[in-house]
Amino acid sequence: MTQLKDMLAPPPVLLPAEELSAPVSAENALDLALVHPASPLVWATVAESALAQLEGDLAQQKVFAYACARTGYHRSLDRLRANGWKGFGPVPFDHVPNQGVLRAIAALARASAVIGDQAEYDRCRQLLSDADPACVASLLD
Template sequence: MTIPTGPSADHGHNLLGPTPTLLPADPRPTSRLDAGEDPAAVAADHPTSSAAWATLAERALDAGETIAAYAYARTGYHRGLDQLRRNGWKGFGPVPVDHVPNQGFLRSVAVLARASATIGEDDEALRCRELLDDCDPKAAAALGVV
């Protein structure tokens, strides 16, 4: 999946609203994932990496393993929430999808939305879709959530 990267002039940021949360890069797991290493090994070595969990979730969902995808995505979502909170996020405000370090969290939320819808957990699917929209109005479309 290709997600636009780089600074964007429009994150839906209101000058009176919260500043966008931009997670710091973590090159250790990212470089391993980019090199095609097994995401399970990367997650085992870097369990706080939302990107590793998101990759596991996406692969499981693509393989029709919806429950595994749901579990991996939920782990990536919670690890991402921890990172966001450590970086000043208060549970609301922009989390731009075009900032690469944010993408592990947002990808996890997207898979959680899709897996939830597949198993009929419609309230969770809607909540995840709303979270994506609140984080960045472009996120859902960029991540294949309709």
Template structure:
């Protein structure tokens, strides 16, 4: 049985994560340095995307907000694709549960959430909706966990 109650569906995909990158981030390392040293670590890209979104949402000057939104989009898209590579490497076929509660899945899911927010800001509604659908398919709680609902 999957974590979402579907007896016939695929089992949850549980990423192994990048313990070194996660430890560096938790110990205050610069996310850009972590991403440069561990470019496959979605969590580092999530940190970068979320920091850029923070600049869009108030701390950036009005003329800097569009650049920060595009920066957030690029970071989130990179982390999303690195996460997809990892998911596929763990047997994920493009569908099935990717539970939020598994900490190593959170980098990927946070990137999807950041990509959704950045897409919304730059007016890419289709991408925003695709990201929401993906989060819902991965884990019905994920959108709320990344602050989208």
């Protein structure tokens, strides 16, 4: 069977690599956030680390994780729009520079679930699915 290509669909967004002063890790992400506050990858890493360290029902930890994830999400939208994204269309996860953006969106979904905001979780999950359906299982499930 022949697959039809949607000729009106936008081309995939392929972001340029982020220029960071060091490789990003859970250990240095907070410091890098002060040097590179516009980096979705840095904020995604901070949020992922905060989510991984949640203990019990500590509101302060949940709010910190959510705030970092929300910051990463907004920095991701800024980066996507600056590179031609119009609010829809493919953002392939296999293009390494796109991964920080998609990880930040996933971190917001996970942090939203932690604070009980199911509607925001659902919106972020749908955004990931619209961007690259193949990444949803690895980032959220």
